[in-house]
Amino acid sequence: xxELPEVETIARGVDARVRGDRIVDAWFSRxxxxxxxxxxxxxxxxxxxxxxxxxxxxxxxxxxxAPDGPVAGSHRxxxxxxxxxxxxxxxxxGRLLVTTPDAPIAPHTHARLTLHSGKExxxxxxxxxxxxxxRDLARTAGFESxxxxxxxxxxxxxxxxxxxxxxxxxxxxxxxxxxxGVGNIxxxxxxxxxxxxxxxxxxxxxxxxxEKLRLALREVLSxxxxxxxxxxxxxxxxxxxxxxxxxxxxxxxxxxxxCRICGTRIRRIVVAGRSTHYCPRCQR
DNA sequence: CATTTCACCTGGTGGC
DNA sequence: TGCCACCAGGTGAAAT
Numbered sequence: 001x002x003e004l005p006e007v008e009t010i011a012r013g014v015d016a017r018v019r020g021d022r023i024v025d026a027w028f029s030r031x032x033x034x035x036x037x038x039x040x041x042x043x044x045x046x047x048x049x050x051x052x053x054x055x056x057x058x059x060x061x062x063x064x065x066a067p068d069g070p071v072a073g074s075h076r077x078x079x080x081x082x083x084x085x086x087x088x089x090x091x092x093x094g095r096l097l098v099t100t101p102d103a104p105i106a107p108h109t110h111a112r113l114t115l116h117s118g119k120e121x122x123x124x125x126x127x128x129x130x131x132x133x134x135r136d137l138a139r140t141a142g143f144e145s146x147x148x149x150x151x152x153x154x155x156x157x158x159x160x161x162x163x164x165x166x167x168x169x170x171x172x173x174x175x176x177x178x179x180x181g182v183g184n185i186x187x188x189x190x191x192x193x194x195x196x197x198x199x200x201x202x203x204x205x206x207x208x209x210x211e212k213l214r215l216a217l218r219e220v221l222s223x224x225x226x227x228x229x230x231x232x233x234x235x236x237x238x239x240x241x242x243x244x245x246x247x248x249x250x251x252x253x254x255x256x257x258x259c260r261i262c263g264t265r266i267r268r269i270v271v272a273g274r275s276t277h278y279c280p281r282c283q284r
Numbered sequence: 285c286a287t288t289t290c291a292c293c294t295g296g297t298g299g300c
Numbered sequence: 301t302g303c304c305a306c307c308a309g310g311t312g313a314a315a316t
Contacts, residue, residue, distance in 0.1 A: 002309060059310080092310055093294080108294080127293045129310055167287060176311080183309055232309065233296080253308095273289065275307080 002090045004150065004181030005224035005245065006235055008056045010096055013238030014063075014121070015054035017098040022050045022068050022116035028132075029110040036087075036133035045084070045134045046113060052080055058145035058180025061088040061096060084136050087143050091129025097122045098238050147180030150217045158214040162202040169205060169213075170198035171272035182217065185230055185252045188277050190217040192251045197283045198269070198276045223248070251277040 002010065026046040028039035035042060049065040056062070063086040088096055095106075099120050105112075111123040111132060123132060135143060148157065161178045162169070172178060173187040182190075191198050193216035196209055205213070229235060229243035232253065236242055250260050255268040259279040269276050 006309075089310085091293095092308070125293095126295070127308090127310095129293070131311090165286085171287080174310090185309060230309080235309070272287095274310095 002094070002229070002235060003059060003183035003186050004056070004221055005186070005227075006229035006237075006243065007059050007061060007090065007181070008225050009229045009237045009243065010090075011054050011056040011061045014061070014096055014098060017119065017238060018051050018115060018117075018121060019053055020051065021119065023047055023065075023113050024116050025114040027112045027114075035110075036131050042111075042132065042134045045136070046086060049084060050080070051115075052082060056181075057143060058147060058149075058176060059089060059183070060143065060145060061090070062086075062143050063088070082137065082142070084134065085143055087131075087133040087135065088123065089131040091125060091127060091131065093127045093234065094123065094125040094130030095234075095236060096238060097124065097236075097240060145180040146177040147175070148178070150179045150181055150214075151221060153179070153214065155211055155214060159207055159210045162205060162210060165202040167202055168199045168271050169196060169202045170274075170276055172202040173217075174272055174274065179217075181221070184274050184276075185232070185249070186217070186220055186224065188252045189250060190220045192216075192279060192283060193220060195283055198271050198278055251279060253277065 023046050026043040028035065028043045030039060048068055050068045052064040052066055054061065054063045064082040065084040065086060066080040067083055090096065099122055101118060101120050106124045108126040109122055109124045113121040115121065148161065162172055165172055170187055170191065173182045190213060194209065194213040196205065196213060224230060224245040227244040227248065228237060230245040230249065231242035232246055251266050254266045254277060256265050259266060259282055262279065262281045264279055264281040266277055267280050
């Protein structure tokens with residue numbers, strides 16, 4: 001579920017609460033492991049690290065870690081070298097929460113990190129589509145998303161992503177190796193604001209349309225970040241607080257409701273196996 | 285290779 | 301109330 005604005009909101013919230021804190025203990029659930037790194041190894045590896053910073057890349061949350069202990073030369077956090085990363089992907093229903101240790105343990109809690117401050121960092125994920133990975137940077141390269149960042153990509157690079165592609169623009173927007181972070185909600189919303197039908201062939205869009213789309217994406221995503229993301233059913237940020245961008249949706253999950261611009265009924269179709277919403281009058 | 289389809293999971297909703 | 305079909309923010313493997 002969580003797309004770029006939700007993941008950004010969570011990463012910022014987690015960063016504000018745990019930056020500089022130390023992981024004193026880590027617990028991971030056993031059963032079906034939603035983990036890229038096996039539970040036992042991940043728990044052992046995390047304990048003892050200090051969290052230097054938490055940020056978002058595409059739909060991934062990256063926690064930058066350094067081994068705790070005396071650091072030659074400086075006590076300052078920024079000057080410690082990142083030696084490992086804990087990478088969290090929330091899948092459809094994942095949550096990353098900062099709680100007090102006495103907060104009730106939600107069903108489907110798969111990881112709990114006990115921090116030196118007394119807080120806990122918890123990963124909860126009913127559907128288990130989420131993924132947790134520990135990377136030792138001495139052995140593996142740092143995490144990099146294959147796709148471009150939609151908030152910062154320029155016009156030429158953006159247009160080049162779609163050139164000579166044969167698939168629907170909606171499908172292309174969902175492809176994380178082209179653009180990282182766009183999911184079903186924001187693909188539909190940005191296509192609406194750009195006035196483009198979701199089934200249009202990506203490679204046949206004009207440069208004017210592509211530029212409209214790039215700007216629409218940037219506007220929709222940054223507006224959604226300002227509102228703390230979209231809470232469609234169960235999304236909450238690091239404190240358990242819902243977002244408000246769902247109130248601004250123009251097409252997503254508004255099937256048969258009137259278009260906010262022209263009043264035409266919003267249509268629902270299936271593109272790339274995902275439900276897709278658009279205004280047949282405003283989008284061509 | 286590029287593109288499409290489907291399996292992976294649990295839970296909520298709405299119809300009968 | 302219960303049962304069932306269908307739907308859900310994502311991805312990656314398998315098929316085409």
